[in-house]
Amino acid sequence: MALVGKQFPNITVDAISEMGDNLRINVLEEATKNNKKVLLFWYPKDFTFVCPTELHAFQSALGEFEKRNTIVIGASCDTNEVHFAWLNTPKNQGGIEGVTYPLLADTTRNLSNALGILDVEEVYCEETDTVLLEGSNVTFRATFLIDETGKVFHEAVNDMPLGRNVNEFLRMIDAYSHVQSHGEVCPANWEAGKEAMNANRNSTAEYLAKH
Template sequence: MSQLQEESRPPRLELNGPAPDFEANTTHGPIRLSKWATGKWVILFSHPADFTPVCTTEFMAFAKLHDEFEKRGVKLLGNSIDSNYSHIAWVRNIEEKFGVKIPFPIIADLDQKVARLYGMVHEPSSATAAVRCVFFIDPEMRIRTMIYYPLNVGRNFDEILRVVDALQTVDNNAVACPADWRPGDPVIVPPPGTAQDAEARVKDSTLQVTDWYFSKKKL
């Protein structure tokens, strides 16, 4: 691979790694991700195309949960390989036909700048449309979760909200969340790192101790 090709490759996205910054035009005007998101969590998500039925259901689902995301300090940012005029027309159509107002910005990405930067274009699926990616970006501009869905399967929005709750819970309490965890469920206490601490753990009456390495507690 030549040096030019190497330099043109998008950065590798990794969990807990940096979220690439960018500038883009949106339905709410031009933004720079890092400044627009200051102090907030961001869910950056892509959809294959405007005026398509599955994407329409997803945008309405995001819109209906918008207040829940706001309560959690989360900003929503959509993206597809469409023009700003197409986005504006589609948003207006959703409000007219379905009575749902889309309150968050959508990136106009005809040049695929953002889609390529975040690896949203998976060419075995389509070279001209983004798959359904969801990136959870924390206030430190780190990518904390990445979820991908195919073109023909809509997202699970209960899970997207649950992931936000789980990420914020583990950050705020230095714990872990078990399988199928939901707010109010017990959380997992990190296992001890020494034999002495393991001995103390099994005697800890403040925790739900199954064994030295497996303990839960209510927050």
Template sequence: MLTKNFLQVGDKAPNFSATAVYEQEFKQIRLSDYLGKYLILLFYPLDFTFVCPTEIMAFSDMYDQIKSLDAEILGISVDSEYCHLAWMQLDRESGGVGDLRYPLVSDLRKEISLSFNVLNDEGKSLRGLFIIDREGIIQHYLVNSLDVGRSVDETIRTLRAIQYVQSHPDEVCPANWQPGQSAINSSLNHSKEYFQSI
């Protein structure tokens, strides 16, 4: 019999409670606070590094578009809340990330990263990205090495595709699907119509 000891798509996301920094203040956040919305969890290695600020700022810059899709973002690293605050109090030109549009969560005890299976042997979080639906179910995850940043545009495309198939249960989204493009009817007979049209 196969045993599963790691998270996968379709699992309930592990709940957590932790201190976050948002709008220059400390705030207690629980994953369960976000039930009823889509949530992007953005794990990253460390503050004050190289690739990390490019991702953190890029997601903040696209926050309005993500929020318009009934979704929120949480950034998570193993830094303390004080480190997060110092990073956010520095402007971008000085090596900080400035005011962000979403909270940064402190995972100093590394329990959140461990529960989402993104903690590496050095005690840092890998670049794990999870999209969690309104019911708290993991619908997508992607894990990059420390050296490779993620795409905000692809995250938004994936979020839209997830939302589309959840609201159209008889359809599935093909490769590179974008809103407004044809999806595939998931019945064997009707699926042929899509392939005949491409």
């Protein structure tokens, strides 16, 4: 179920910092109490293949997100202990040493289940009269952008083999911030500094005529 335009779930989850501090993070409160936007990205598993490339890519762009008043939070269903081991594994060994933003450890799967991003399906087994789970029961590569009021303004879900383009999320934040500040709408391929439009047919016609 799409969450765009809705409040992000009010669920608190275990997390860990780069220093190994055990935390409890409520993403909704991170946005509303700090008056910041939040980028929350989910990845399938620690110590895998595409995942470390994404975590390092978000780390490399962390300064750009901070310029945009945006908190970055990573998340998977791994434990804090596994997260910490991965944080202490060098980059040249497939680790994420140097990542400084917090990582959620949604081992209960309460939040990922509420978001509907788990690779899992319930199947009834007649032989045992039980419901079995099929699938990996880990998350797809899901990304949520949340505004200062706790409202989701963008979400995207990739299949597991498909890594994300971090710059696209910066562009989406720029576009949403422009809408917030100017009340204009952003056309296709809009980037910061480019012309936007008023939400009416005349403005659209003028824009299309020029482009």
